[in-house]
Amino acid sequence: DAGVIQSPRHEVTEMGQEVTLRCKPISGHNSLFWYRQTMMRGLELLIYFNNNVPIDDSGMPEDRFSAKMPNASFSTLKIQPSEPRDSAVYFCASSFRGPGYTDTQYFGPGTRLTVL
C-alpha cells in the first residue's frame, strides 16, 4: 500500500516566486496535516484538514501561505511570494481519525524548500 506521497522532493526558487507543494494522503485516511521543520523551531503544525475541511490553520505563518484540499486524495500548500525565511522541510502527514482508531499520523518524505 502506498504511503503519503509528496512532490516535489526538492524545490529551489528565488525570493518573490510562487511555490506550490503537493500531497497525496494514504487512501482511506480522513485527516491531513502540513508541518514545517526547521533547525530553530523544530516541527511545527501549519494546518490540519479533516474530511477535506480546514479545521485549524493557526499555525500558518502569514497570509503568504495558503492550503487547499479539493478532494480526499490531494492537497496543496502554496507560498506566494516566497521569502528566504521560508526555507525549510515541509512534511505532509495523514491519519484516520475516528472511534476505535489510534489516530496515528504517517508522514510523507518531505519537500526540502530553498528560497534564494
Added chain:
Amino acid sequence: AQTVTQSQPEMSVQEAETVTLSCTYDTSESDYYLFWYKQPPSRQMILVIRQEAYKQQNATENRFSVNFQKAAKSFSLKISDSQLGDAAMYFCANSGGSNYKLTFGKGTLLTVNP
C-alpha cells in the same frame, strides 16, 4: 497545552548493545497517545512505536520497546541489539483526545558505533 521534553540531545551506543532514550510529557487530556518517530538522514519521518495511554502494557515492536510510566509522565524508548541502521534522530511525540495535534520533543540524535 501539551509539552514533550527530550533531555538527551545526543546519545551513542555500540553496535549490538542496548540504549534507552528518555522522554517526559505533560498533557491535560485523559485519553492520549504517545509515539516515537525516527528520522534518518533521508529526513523521512518513520513511525517506530506507539502507545495508547489507557493500555497498561508497554508496547513492543521487534527490537524496540517502551517503558511507559503514566503517573510519572515518562515514555522512554529502548532499542535492543542496536544496528547501524538505527542511527537517526528520534522524536518523542504526544497527541490525543480533543487535541489532534502531534506535539514533538526536540529530538535525540542517536549514533551507533561499529
